[in-house]
Amino acid sequence: GIQVEQSPPDLILQEGANSTLRCNFSDSVNNLQWFHQNPWGQLINLFYIPSGTKQNGRLSATTVATERYSLLYISSSQTTDSGVYFCAAGADKLIFGTGTRLQVFP
């Protein structure tokens, strides 16, 4: 089955810094999503982006399907951005990566 890998596993930033999270997947997909897991465990949809580029405020994402990777950009990070970011990809079902744990300090 498809393998989904995320890097880095952990990221520590000071407020205001920018960051890039990466997701590699091993096979062709028709679904790729980025999620933020809040402290209560809920998964918040950030982007549905099987290909192309999208932006939502300080967050943007790019997926290059032909090269099997996706990037999540966080600009001007805030403490409320802290948490775990997951990439999930698949053709008929979503497979999750192991996540990137982001900590933003004031």
Add this chain to the structure above:
Amino acid sequence: SQTIHQWPATLVQPVGSPLSLECTVEGTSNPNLYWYRQAAGRGLQLLFYSVGIGQISSEVPQNLSASRPQDRQFILSSKKLLLSDSGFYLCAWEDRGDTEAFFGQGTRLTVV
């Protein structure tokens, strides 16, 4: 608009007891439905998915089973819980033809 409900939010059960977690979706019909489990500090593992009533695909061998008795209802069960069944269980749905998935708020299960 579509909503997904999971209950209970937390559950503490003794080893060997049965389990039933329920997930329902409103505002859509014939969705794909999923059960995931997240062990502490780790990623989400797909357990079951369903493309229709009575149609269940199991992703990993385990002590759990799933059923879909109605179009928008997905149930995760166990006859006898093990300590290793502890974790955070999440239900998800997606519309046919639109493959963006949305998750419920999860059930935190502790087996003691």
